[in-house]
Amino acid sequence: MRASRLLFILTTLQARGQATARALADEYGVSLRTIYRDVDALSAAGIPIYSERGNLGGYRLLDGYRTRLNGMSALEAEALFLGGLSGQAAELGLGAACASARDKLLVALPAEIREGAGRMRLRFHLDVPGWFDASERPACLPRLAEAVWGERQIRIRYRSWKAEKERVLDPLGVVLKGGAWYLVARQGTSVRTYRVSRILELDLLDGRIDPADDFDLPAYWTENARRFEQEQHPERASLRLSPWAVKMMEAFLPPFAVAHAAIADAEEDGWRTVTLPVGPLHHAAHELLRFGAEAEVIEPEALRVHMARIARQLAETYGC
Structure with missing residues (x-):
């Protein structure tokens, strides 16, 4: 139990850059005293972890320090490869990056679990569309992904059920549902869903969107899908x-x-x-x-x- 907690603290600091003792204690469900002891143990083991005082302070790792992946279990490594949507990453224009990251992960893994993680790719395959359906591959999808990641406004010409329309949107995310890609975007104060295959033209604009820090894409999609099914x-x-x-x-x-x-x-x-x-x-x-x-x-x-x-x-x- 303590070993997994120490690894949690280490990976959390590496991912976020900084975290308070209270935040670490709340996330793992332990006391502040336990976190203090764990940090001392990490320091004694040679991990360059230090604290900064003040309202904006917290624990940090020395700049440039990175952990190796020898704390990852075999099951965790295999799960990562099982969850890799390489085909869909390619449709987003990230195929090469996804393959490179997968290869680097394999190299970094300890030898005893590398074989199992690599075998996972040969034993499990994810085919997203349903039977007799074809996966959509909209030509504009890579540029749309670029706009979402870069927080750039877009102008689209869109074919709805009734007519063609032009919209200037703040893209908030993309969703793959049953082989079809959907854009979740904000227009004014409303958030709406657009099927990417019906986008006839897409232009990236110079305007930057306000980061939607409080927008929860999975929660929005779950509620939107439930409401759509009821309406239909x-x-x-x-x-x-x-x-x-x-x-x-x-x-x-x-x-x-x-x-x-x-x-x-x-x-x-x-x-x-x-x-x-x-x-x-x-x-x-x-x-x-x-x-x-x-x-x-x-x-x-x-x-x-x-x-x-x-x-x-x-x-x-x-x-x-």
Whole structure:
């Protein structure tokens, strides 16, 4: 336990440059006295750590000092290589840098765990898009990544569902979702999401954006994705599904609908009543038609009538 705490203090100071005893104690969940003893132990072991007094003071490492990676466990090293998105890094224009960093990490690792970390690349592969989907590779993605990292404003010409628009934006981050890239950007006081593949033109402007220190990209994306799923499924429908249709729900319906479905006990003929969220009338009807005759809409009545209208049209088309 103490060894991991000492390594935590060392890597934290190396990453941040400076940290107070109180911050270290709070992050690791120990007392100030424990941190003081740990710092003394590091100093006794020859680590050039010193303290600066005052309101802006804290513990620091001697400038230029760097630790070797011999404190990293085999599992931690393997996890780093498992999490490497080399293909996506290349799409962002960072492929060479990612490969170079991976090679340097392998060289720095102790011999006893280097083999396992290298083998991880040969045993696990991450394929982001779903089946029958292709990963998007927008041409403007490297320049967009440059703008995000450099905190530079951008001007884009964007094709929305309704029309083409021009926007001047403060880029806050990029997100990869199911093989598609999205830009999270601020326009005025509002933060919005743009699909990168719909950006027709992108120019980097000279203006710098105000750093969004309080903007939490993962938290924003999680909430935004939850809200989007709810907005796309504003209605609820009750269906009767055959045993085969119940098994095919995960294949035919969006994960959000399946996750929020209520499935009743089987009736005498094996069919079940299922209540689940659906999209607008036209979208829901075409989605449920995947089940063919293995599904019957009970309610809402408008959806049932719409399904019947489509069935009549299909019968006329095929001459039944």
